[in-house]
Amino acid sequence: MFTRLATRLAALLAVVALPLVGVSSAGAVENGPAPNGSNILGSGPYSVRTDGVSGWFVSGFGGGDIYRPSTGSNFGAVVFSPGFTATASMYSGLARRVASHGFVVLVIDTNTTLDQPDSRGRQILAGVDYLTRSWSGRSQIDTSRVAVAGHSMGGGGTLYAAENGGSNVKAAVALQPWHTDKTWYGVDVPTMIIGAQSDTIAPVSSHSERFYATLSGAPEKAYAELRLEDHLAANTDPDDQGALMVSWLKRYLDGDTRYSSVLCPLPSTVSSQLSEYRDTCPA
Template sequence: MRWRTTAWAAGALGLVLAGTVGLAPRALAADNPFERGPAPSNASVEARRGPFATSQTTVSRLAVSGFGGGTIYYPTSTSEGTFGAVAVAPGFTATQSSMAWLGPRLASQGFVIFTIDTITTSDQPSSRARQLLAALDYLTQSSSVRSRIDASRLGVMGHSMGGGGTLEAAIDRPALQAAIPLTPWNLVKSFSRMQVPTLIIGAESDSIASVRTHSEPFYESLPSGLDKAYLELNNASHFAPNSDNTTIAKFSISWLKRFVDNDTRYEQFLCPRPSVSTAISEYRDSCPHS
């Protein structure tokens, strides 16, 4: 069951805080055992690297089934416990290298990130959905880092057709904790059965998966009671997710922290809704989050 914040819990936490002013911040870690890392700031979520040192390991396509192998990025220390994990799929004709920048950037914030190759670069969204889920199963059941992962805290991300696959994977596996489609493309337009908190990131100047025919209809089709958000990158192209992008990183980190780690310290970056800026042309959100 997804961790929920209630008014009662918030009030109780306030009483606890009032009586424990002198305690170190980590003394309250038991209030949410999934918190990882220090309290965030705008600078920390925009930084190229977070507080965790990371390493990586390559997974050969010959060693797996159901997807095309990939690269796992993970925190080197488990002193704070296990981590949530996210599988990331590339877009049409692309390989994992197009999403590689996300690996160390997200892993250094306290996640295990698996950027995958698809079986063929022309695989359609439904196939990419199945491959994302196969990658998560490999990651949690067979990979060399499986002991570092909390298998109940998983998410999916993907670009273009990988983003379309992200939406389908979340529909197919509602136990996932978060989904982040990046400039997603899919011929399926309705995702009204979605139960997974979903952040859709579109690009204002996308001429391949225009926000008018893809990202916006996807967002509008999501259930009204779902934790959901839509971020439109200002004057950006379809390929914005293929290079280091601070806005994508900031909001992806915040969404994953909020819903994979149940870490309400990151709510501040999502709600109230960020204003239109040189980086963001539009932002919608179901604030406040449950």
Template sequence: MPSTARIGAALVAAIIGLVTALVVAPPASAQEDYRRGPDPTLESVSAPSGTFATDEVDVQPGHGFNGGKIYYPTDTSLGTWGAVAVVPGYTAKWDDEGAWMGHWIASFGFVVIGIDTNSPQDWDDARGDQLLAALDYLTQDSPVADRVDPDRLGVMGHSMGGGGAVNAATKRPDLQAAVPFAPASFSQDLSGVQVPTLVMGAEDDGVITPGDLDRLYASLPAGTPGAYVQLAGGGHGFPTYGNTDVTRLTIPWLKIFIDNDTRYTQFLCPEMADPSGISRYENTCPYDPLA
């Protein structure tokens, strides 16, 4: 009987331990470091491309959005990649406004899907829905679905597309990162956002003004990792061309929160490593994606 009692006690302890582990253990994506590429430098995050060769594939209209293009690293030796869906601004086409960043982001170790909207006049909430539809297509039905980690996803967008990124982050809190550029977020604020969010604007933007973004960023909940970057120039169109002030901040944000790569926190915390071209910077440092 004593032996039976000991076995029973051990079994109960094992069950309790298993249940405790299941309850308290964060998801794998929050525990693991998915670092890709060599140790970063200021020069590397400002470069027009990263270290990975890339390719692209067209996406036909359907799937909840109006088609677009996927960009992806060709390396298959490192497992799956994190991914980002990107949408352009009001009345804009992906090829005209956002395509420059497709291969650029992919070359740093991400799969990118850039989309066109069902209507050029779609509002921010519709663009948010289409960003999420693009991520679902990318991870489930696209030709590169087997290259994408469905647990490490982000959204980006410019102007009305930036408002779409805010909307998508509000609707899907398990995203890892959001980067709204000069977001026209007319039908919402950041108060419901739990996704780490980098808001970027320009001091001389007369469309989405610094005051607009001040109010938007002020609504970010205290517990949500965030940053607000105001460029010294560039106007409303600052993210529509190869702007290194954009690239050297966006890549670290995606790396930190999608890849859990803490090597990149040095560029944003405790202050910006290179403040040139920046007129204002606010942050919620420290950033600890592995916490």
């Protein structure tokens, strides 16, 4: 606990001492067409294949499923953790959507479905290690471009992974996150938090909004609240949530500045489905 507190204090002091620097467009990857208020809402241009990952042949997490474009390479990668009692297959719609826009998505199964957020965060990082070092298809990804994501306790685990992943993690998206720890000053990657207005399991007032308020170390951050959606939004995969997640990953994992225009301001096709949105307006 002391070590973590010291790390967070150091990160907070660094933010005070140094100006925030936006993500450079140098080396940006543009996979797919330019975004607009319509095409970000649905599936992307890539056909998607799915590969199972057996828990018998990996270390640190329980296996899972990989969703990836059927052809092509130089894709960014995303490692996603399920929520409490959930399994990888319950996020197939969301994972397939993200992959269709030009990402390789590993949805892990956790060691047990009862694992707590920090354990899920460590398992996300084990998934990052597997995807970038051991996976037989890793030539399809740029191993320097990896994001972490998750839902519910997996969303809390996402914040843990973002804070502890070091240079291995470039961006984070937490969906309806749940965690008993409310302070995340040490997160130093662009981070989006998506809460749900009608969530009674992880109410935004005690989870998503409080997490967002402490992301002072993140170079960019955004908070979206899905109108009338509940805690299972990551499972039902509404279009506005998918559009936000894809746009964040495009902008901060791929460095695709074309997506700045659909994050700030949001197109009406997305903003009309939200009860709240705030961000630091990406450059």
